[in-house]
Amino acid sequence: MKRECFYINGQWQKPIKGGAALPVYSSITGEVFESVPAGTAEDADAAVRAASKALPAWAAMGAAERAKIIGRIAQGLRDRADVIAPLIAEEVGMPLEGARGYQTLRAADALEDIAVLATKIAYEEPLGESLVIREPVGVVAGISPSNFPLLLSLNKVGAALAVGCTMVLKAPETAPGSLFYLADAAEEAGLPPGVLNIITGFGPEIGEPLASHPLVDMISFTGSTGVGKLLLGIGAQTIKRAHMELGGKSAAIVLEDADLDSALPAAIEQAFINAGQVCFAWSRLLVPRAKLARCEEILRDVVSRYVVGDPLDPATTLGPVVTRAATDRVRKFVSQAVSQNARIVTGGIEAPKGLSRGYFLQPTVLSDVDNRMPIAQEEIFGPVVSVIAHDGEDDAVRIANDSVFGLHGAVFSGDHARALGVARRIRTGQVDLNGFKLGMTAPFGGFKQSGLGRELGKFGLEEYLEVKSIQL
Numbered sequence: 001m002k003r004e005c006f007y008i009n010g011q012w013q014k015p016i017k018g019g020a021a022l023p024v025y026s027s028i029t030g031e032v033f034e035s036v037p038a039g040t041a042e043d044a045d046a047a048v049r050a051a052s053k054a055l056p057a058w059a060a061m062g063a064a065e066r067a068k069i070i071g072r073i074a075q076g077l078r079d080r081a082d083v084i085a086p087l088i089a090e091e092v093g094m095p096l097e098g099a100r101g102y103q104t105l106r107a108a109d110a111l112e113d114i115a116v117l118a119t120k121i122a123y124e125e126p127l128g129e130s131l132v133i134r135e136p137v138g139v140v141a142g143i144s145p146s147n148f149p150l151l152l153s154l155n156k157v158g159a160a161l162a163v164g165c166t167m168v169l170k171a172p173e174t175a176p177g178s179l180f181y182l183a184d185a186a187e188e189a190g191l192p193p194g195v196l197n198i199i200t201g202f203g204p205e206i207g208e209p210l211a212s213h214p215l216v217d218m219i220s221f222t223g224s225t226g227v228g229k230l231l232l233g234i235g236a237q238t239i240k241r242a243h244m245e246l247g248g249k250s251a252a253i254v255l256e257d258a259d260l261d262s263a264l265p266a267a268i269e270q271a272f273i274n275a276g277q278v279c280f281a282w283s284r285l286l287v288p289r290a291k292l293a294r295c296e297e298i299l300r301d302v303v304s305r306y307v308v309g310d311p312l313d314p315a316t317t318l319g320p321v322v323t324r325a326a327t328d329r330v331r332k333f334v335s336q337a338v339s340q341n342a343r344i345v346t347g348g349i350e351a352p353k354g355l356s357r358g359y360f361l362q363p364t365v366l367s368d369v370d371n372r373m374p375i376a377q378e379e380i381f382g383p384v385v386s387v388i389a390h391d392g393e394d395d396a397v398r399i400a401n402d403s404v405f406g407l408h409g410a411v412f413s414g415d416h417a418r419a420l421g422v423a424r425r426i427r428t429g430q431v432d433l434n435g436f437k438l439g440m441t442a443p444f445g446g447f448k449q450s451g452l453g454r455e456l457g458k459f460g461l462e463e464y465l466e467v468k469s470i471q472l
């Protein structure tokens with residue numbers, strides 16, 4: 001795929017400064033397989049001005065009318081699933097079935113659903129002597145990450161546009177392709193010019209000028225905590241609204257009354273979705289100390305069944321990661337953990353057999369991990385799970401909460417009420433009981449350094465609304 005223009009003001013526009021094309025590398029071969037334009041501050045400015053100009057009419061349009069147009073965009077994405085899914089699979093490394101299901105079709109459905117939900121909000125309600133009005137925040141700078149480039153962009157686009165905001169969306173530079181198809185779908189759906197503008201390029205070159213633009217009212221960012229901190233600082237200069245979906249280091253707690261034969265495969269399956277390139281991955285697995293040996297045995301067996309390979313091959317269950325830098329980073333953390341006395345239960349740092357090209361890693365489980373080690377404290381973003389032994393419920397909760405992050409987590413127990421009690425004590429935005437249960441309407445977001453605000457469902461819509469009271 002080769003694209004040379006941005007989608008700005010309903011038109012395809014070349015980069016103003018005519019900069020070099022941005023090469024995108026295949027996670028399968030490690031070679032350049034697509035290119036998109038690399039923008040600058042001038043392009044960000046043009047896109048923000050278009051969004052600002054489009055705002056009054058879009059905000060004044062009824063939510064039902066907006067939902068109809070957004071519904072047509074969702075359909076346009078479903079119609080393009082056969083091109084979008086393999087593209088995301090090759091960019092990001094997620095096996096095709098997931099790239100088609102999770103990353104494309106489910107994302108399109110969620111886009112449509114949130115637009116319909118936005119028609120049910122009480123945009124005006126009396127409160128005592130006042131009339132309370134909810135208005136769109138305004139122009140939103142959306143910045144999205146590489147691991148789920150379309151889905152996580154649509155979470156922003158859907159909620160923002162549905163309530164009447166306009167947006168400039170910056171695609172992730174390592175996986176930008178699907179967002180051009182979003183622009184195609186928006187154009188075909190008759191979205192008014194300027195309501196959604198899509199630009200590409202490197203963060204510091206186009207993302208920062210976008211985020212700092214005086215006409216931007218809100219920054220909606222999904223990505224690493226480090227970049228989130230930088231963007232919060234930038235937004236603070238003009239007190240922009242900020243919605244931050246950041247990193248995680250989530251723990252799955254397996255209590256001693258859990259059924260290990262079902263809990264451990266479920267925990268691994270969640271942790272290895274998209275080769276571990278998932279913000280909410282349960283990358284720490286907290287198991288009862290007395291059952292550590294049995295847990296390791298089960299984990300070895302579960303992991304041995306993964307088929308590592310080309311994400312476009314239907315037999316593959318674990319694909320590569322997104323960049324060479326990501327493979328190097330994961331290997332560095334595993335080597336460091338081993339040097340600090342962690343033990344490899346299965347996997348390792350060598351490339352999987354026959355897969356020396358591209359960005360492939362072995363699915364790896366480490367045991368004897370101490371929660372203070374970097375492998376247990378930092379986000380690894382690869383197919384690596386750290387097993388940490390706990391000495392009962394209180395100890396497990398203490399370890400789970402001993403993190404600067406607070407995004408997700410899980411509790412496995414034979415006793416539902418007990419699992420729920422433990423979940424209440426975990427300081428994270430989401431906790432799943434006895435298995436992975438992704439809901440597309442439950443509020444999603446982080447405590448602590450995992451973020452600010454919530455995405456999805458009615459809580460997600462609230463992020464893009466200002467509240468005004470008029471005293472009657």
Ligand code: NAD
Pocket residue numbers: 143144145146147148152170171172173201202203204206207208211222223224225227228230231244245246247248278279280379381407445446450451
């Ligand atoms: P990243 O932070 O490197 O990049 C995310 C986006 O920010 C990209 O579009 C990038 O170009 C842009 N960016 C980078 N530097 C910038 C700058 N100086 N100014 C403006 N924009 C800039 O993250 P990534 O590697 O693409 O994604 C992985 C990270 O995202 C992980 O930390 C993961 O946990 C997080 N994430 C969080 C969630 C969530 O919902 N909490 C979901 C997915 C991913």
